[in-house]
Amino acid sequence: MRDFPNWPDPRAHILRHQPDTAMLYFAPATLQATAKRFQRGFDGLVTYAVKANMGEEVLANLVTAGLRAFDVASPREMYAVRAVCADAVLHYNNPVRSNEEIAVAVALGVRSFSVDCERELDKLAGVAPGSEMTVRLALPVSGAAYDFGEKFGVGPDRAVVLLQKVVAHGFIPSMTFHPGTQCADPAAWGAYIKVVADVARKAGVRLARLNVGGGFAAHRWGAAPDLEKIFSHIRREVNSCFGAHAPELVCEPGRAMVADAFTLVTRVKALRDSGAVFLNDGIYGGLTEARDIGCTDRVRAMGPDGTWRKDAPKARVVYGPTCDSIDRLPDPLPLPGDMAEGDYVFFDGMGAYSRSLSTGFNGYGLSDPVTVAAL
Ligand SMILES: *Cc1c(COP(=O)(O)O)cnc(C)c1O
Numbered sequence: 109m110r111d112f113p114n115w116p117d118p119r120a121h122i123l124r125h126q127p128d129t130a131m132l133y134f135a136p137a138t139l140q141a142t143a144k145r146f147q148r149g150f151d152g153l154v155t156y157a158v159k160a161n162m163g164e165e166v167l168a169n170l171v172t173a174g175l176r177a178f179d180v181a182s183p184r185e186m187y188a189v190r191a192v193c194a195d196a197v198l199h200y201n202n203p204v205r206s207n208e209e210i211a212v213a214v215a216l217g218v219r220s221f222s223v224d225c226e227r228e229l230d231k232l233a234g235v236a237p238g239s240e241m242t243v244r245l246a247l248p249v250s251g252a253a254y255d256f257g258e259k260f261g262v263g264p265d266r267a268v269v270l271l272q273k274v275v276a277h278g279f280i281p282s283m284t285f286h287p288g289t290q291c292a293d294p295a296a297w298g299a300y301i302k303v304v305a306d307v308a309r310k311a312g313v314r315l316a317r318l319n320v321g322g323g324f325a326a327h328r329w330g331a332a333p334d335l336e337k338i339f340s341h342i343r344r345e346v347n348s349c350f351g352a353h354a355p356e357l358v359c360e361p362g363r364a365m366v367a368d369a370f371t372l373v374t375r376v377k378a379l380r381d382s383g384a385v386f387l388n389d390g391i392y393g394g395l396t397e398a399r400d401i402g403c404t405d406r407v408r409a410m411g412p413d414g415t416w417r418k419d420a421p422k423a424r425v426v427y428g429p430t431c432d433s434i435d436r437l438p439d440p441l442p443l444p445g446d447m448a449e450g451d452y453v454f455f456d457g458m459g460a461y462s463r464s465l466s467t468g469f470n471g472y473g474l475s476d477p478v479t480v481a482a483l
Pocket residue numbers: 157159160179201202286288289290321322323324360361362363364460
C-alpha cells in the first residue's frame with residue numbers, strides 16, 4: 109500500500125501546500141472507530157459495501173479494524189478487496205451478473221450471492237453448488253433519502269417461490285433487503301423484517317441468515333443519526349418475528365461506515381457581485397450526490413492563511429468548475445458573508461459516494477486522498 113504523508117489535519121496541509129485542486133482528506137482513526145462501533149453495536153456479521161468508496165486505504169483500514177467480509181458488486185471490487193486481504197469473505201450482492209462475472213466470482217471463492225429472479229438463480233445453479241443464495245426482497249417502504257427498491261428485489265409473493273427454488277437447488281437459503289440509502293428511521297428495517305419472516309413462513313423455509321442491507325444514515329444534516337437505536341430495533345424485531353428460529357444477522361453499510369472518515373476541501377475560484385460562488389469541484393466531482401439527495405449542511409470556510417470565516421452565513425448559489433450549466437448545486441448554500449476568492453470550503457462527512465462517483469470531466473476531479481490524524 110502507498111505510504112501517504114501524514115498531517116495533523118487538513119488545515120496544516122493546506123497552509124503548507126495551498127492546494128488549487130479539490131482535495132479529499134482521510135482520517136484512518138475515524139474510519140476504524142466507526143468500524144468498531146458497528147462491530148460493537150450490531151448483533152451479527154458486519155460487512156462493508158465496497159461501492160461507497162473502494163480506496164485501498166479504506167479497505168486496508170477496515171481490515172485493520174477487524175472487518176473480514178465485504179459486499180461486492182463486480183470483479184473489480186472483488187480484486188480490490190483481495191489486494192488488501194487475501195482471505196476476505198466476499199458476498200456478491202449485485203443480483204444481476206454476466207456468466208463471465210460469475211466465473212470470476214467462483215474462481216475467487218465467492219460462496220454467497222443475492223438473487224431476485226429465477227433466471228439469475230438458474231445461471232448460478234451449475235457453477236456455485238452449495239453456496240448461500242440470498243433472496244432480495246423489495247417493498248414500498250419510506251424513510252430513506254433514495255429508494256433502492258425500484259431496480260432490484262422481488263415482492264413477497266415471488267420471494268416465497270424463489271426461496272423454495274433456492275432450497276430445491278440445494279443452496280443455503282437466506283434473505284436480504286436494502287431499505288434505501290441515508291435511512292435514519294428504524295421502522296424501515298422493522299417493516300422489512302416482518303415481511304421477511306412472513307415470506308420464510310409461507311415458503312416453509314428456515315433462513316440461515318438475514319442480511320439487513322446498508323442504508324444506515326450518515327451525519328449529513330442536523331444531528332448525527334443514532335445508529336445504536338437502529339441496531340437495537342433490528343434485534344428486537346428479529347427476535348419478535350422469528351422467535352427461536354432467528355437467522356444469523358448480516359449488515360452491509362457503505363455510507364455510514366465511510367462518510368465521516370473524509371472531508372472534501374474545495375477552493376473558491378471566483379466570487380460574483382450577486383454573492384454566487386464558483387468552486388473547483390461540483391456535481392461532476394465529489395459533490396455528485398448533492399443533486400440526488402441534497403447537499404450536506406456540514407460546511408466550513410477558511411481563508412488561505414488558515415483563519416476560519418465567521419461572518420453570518422449568506423445563501424449563495426454554488427457553481428462547480430466545469431463549463432456545463434447543470435454543474436451547480438441544487439439549492440443555495442449558506443456560506444459566510446466574509447468569504448473571498450482563494451478561500452477553502454470544507455464539506456465534512458464526504459467519504460461515501462464522492463470519490464467513487466467523481467469524474468475527470470473538463471479536466472477537474474479529485475486528487476488522491478491525503479491522510480490526516482483528525483479532520
Ligand atoms: C449500495 C448497497 C449497499 C450500501 O448502501 P449504503 O446506503 O451506502 O449503506 C449495501 N448493499 C447493497 C446490496 C447495495 O447495493
